[in-house]
Structure formats: structure tokens, C-alpha cells
Amino acid sequence: MGNVLKQISDCIVNMEEDEIESLIQRAVKSEIDLDSVYIQGLKDGMVRAIELFDKKIYHLPEVIVCADTLNKGLNLLKSFGDINKKSKGKIVFAVVKGDTHEIGKNIVKIMLEASGYEVIDLGVNVDSTVIIESAIKEEAQIIALSSMMTTTMIEMERVIKELSEKNIKYKPHVIVGGGCVSKKYAEEILADGYSENAPKAVKLVNRLIGGKK
Numbered sequence: 001m002g003n004v005l006k007q008i009s010d011c012i013v014n015m016e017e018d019e020i021e022s023l024i025q026r027a028v029k030s031e032i033d034l035d036s037v038y039i040q041g042l043k044d045g046m047v048r049a050i051e052l053f054d055k056k057i058y059h060l061p062e063v064i065v066c067a068d069t070l071n072k073g074l075n076l077l078k079s080f081g082d083i084n085k086k087s088k089g090k091i092v093f094a095v096v097k098g099d100t101h102e103i104g105k106n107i108v109k110i111m112l113e114a115s116g117y118e119v120i121d122l123g124v125n126v127d128s129t130v131i132i133e134s135a136i137k138e139e140a141q142i143i144a145l146s147s148m149m150t151t152t153m154i155e156m157e158r159v160i161k162e163l164s165e166k167n168i169k170y171k172p173h174v175i176v177g178g179g180c181v182s183k184k185y186a187e188e189i190l191a192d193g194y195s196e197n198a199p200k201a202v203k204l205v206n207r208l209i210g211g212k213k
Helices: 001-013 020-029 035-052 060-078 104-115 129-140 154-164 183-188 198-210
Strands: 090-095 118-121 142-146 175-177
Touching: 001 020, 001 035, 001 060, 020 035, 020 060, 020 118, 035 060, 035 104, 035 198, 060 104, 090 104, 090 129, 104 118, 104 142, 104 198, 129 142, 129 154, 142 154, 142 198, 154 175, 175 198
Parallel strands: 090 118, 090 142, 142 175
Antiparallel strands: none
């Protein structure tokens, strides 16, 4: 059992996208439960890839390929049944109103899910009211906002302002990112955090939800 799970984990780390599906099929045929395949294989590999990024051994392009490999394996694994993924926290994720660029969001989403978080993906071009209502309904700890355009990043400030006016007991943290967004802008609009890329977004969420540095 351990051998094929280690191979799946290594497959993620080594960016072997063409091999991942055959390894998943082998694990399932060996009657290894789906949760173990996910936790000890796919998730373990992505966690290791992010650690390599932290150590500056891997750079963002390598981590993206690792994430693509993970996603390919996860999609196949889900076809065999439900995976009982214990959540470390819930995040509502959206590309703000007026913006339809979602590649960055999708990469961050994959890495957050691989790190154990439940991500409610609202998609692109999402109105501030929908974002806030979804976060309240889902009792999310974090709202994650993405914008790739200077003309739409003002919508991030709108979400933060409208959320501050809500009379709710526990307000979710709001974190922002995207090609046009900077740490300075995040501070100006009173966001709770900013990340320039997906691996750093995972670290930011870990700190805000779990108190990890």
C-alpha cells in the first residue's frame, strides 16, 4: 500500500503529469481507500512541492505544474467515489465584478484545497453582494478576492466596505491578490492580507486561520 502512495506523492513533486492517472488507477485497483490515496498520495505530494517552493528549490512555474498534476489525479480519483476531506477552514473565493481572468484563482484554489481547506468557488465577475452573502451563508473564515485589472480592483474595496457595514458577530478575513494588486493597495483598502502568488496565499491563510507563521 505504502509504495504506490509514495509513488503518487513523488509523481506530484516530480511533475509527472502523464503518469498520475495510471498510479491512481493502480491504487484504486489495489483496494486502497480513496481518502488514503488523497491524503497520503496527492495531498502529501502537493505539500512537499510547496515546501520546496518555500526553500527556493522550486519556483512558481514548477509549483504550477505540480498543481496541474494534482488536479488531474484528483479529478480521476473523484470519479471512483466521494473523498472525505477533513477541512481546516472554509474560504469563499471570487474574481471581482467586471473581471473574467481566473487562471490565478484556479491555481490558488487547487493549492488551498491540497492544503486541507474547503474552497467555495464563486467564479468570475462576481458582485460584491453575492460574495458577502455567500460568505455569511457558508460561515466562511476567509473571503479571497482576485483581480487582474486596475479598472476592477476597486471592487475589492467595495467588498471590504460593505462587509464592515454588516451587523454580524463574526466577520471573515478578506485577502486579496492578482496581477494588478500590490501589498500597498491591500493596506490602503484595509484588507486583512495580500499574497503575490499561490504558495504564499496558502501560508497567509494558514496564518489567519491557524495562527501559523
